[in-house]
Amino acid sequence: MHYFISLAAKFNLSLEILDVISAYLYGNLNEEIYVDLPDGWSTRKKYTRPVMRIKKSLYGLAPSGRCWYIRLAEELERSGFKGNTEFPCIFIRKDQKTFAYLHYM
Numbered sequence: 001m002h003y004f005i006s007l008a009a010k011f012n013l014s015l016e017i018l019d020v021i022s023a024y025l026y027g028n029l030n031e032e033i034y035v036d037l038p039d040g041w042s043t044r045k046k047y048t049r050p051v052m053r054i055k056k057s058l059y060g061l062a063p064s065g066r067c068w069y070i071r072l073a074e075e076l077e078r079s080g081f082k083g084n085t086e087f088p089c090i091f092i093r094k095d096q097k098t099f100a101y102l103h104y105m
Helices: 002-010 064-078
Strands: 028-036 051-056 090-094 099-103
Touching: 028 064
Parallel strands: none
Antiparallel strands: 028 051, 090 099
């Protein structure tokens, strides 16, 4: 990252940095995950062990990071970025006037 910041400074290029704070909340789960109801919640029907099905990824769920990465990669590829097979966290888009580099951490 420091290398690209120094290149942008040296060649007077514009540079945009984005930090997505709520990223994990936008991942779609590809599997069924159930959790116990939080304390204080109840259901109308009496179940032996009431649970909730999670439909979106949440902080703390093991598959959340992977779900977010898959969604991010799909959107970036749809926007013209190409993934790097050697370093999957790097996406590059080039055209005649611009060069875009995205490093996902």
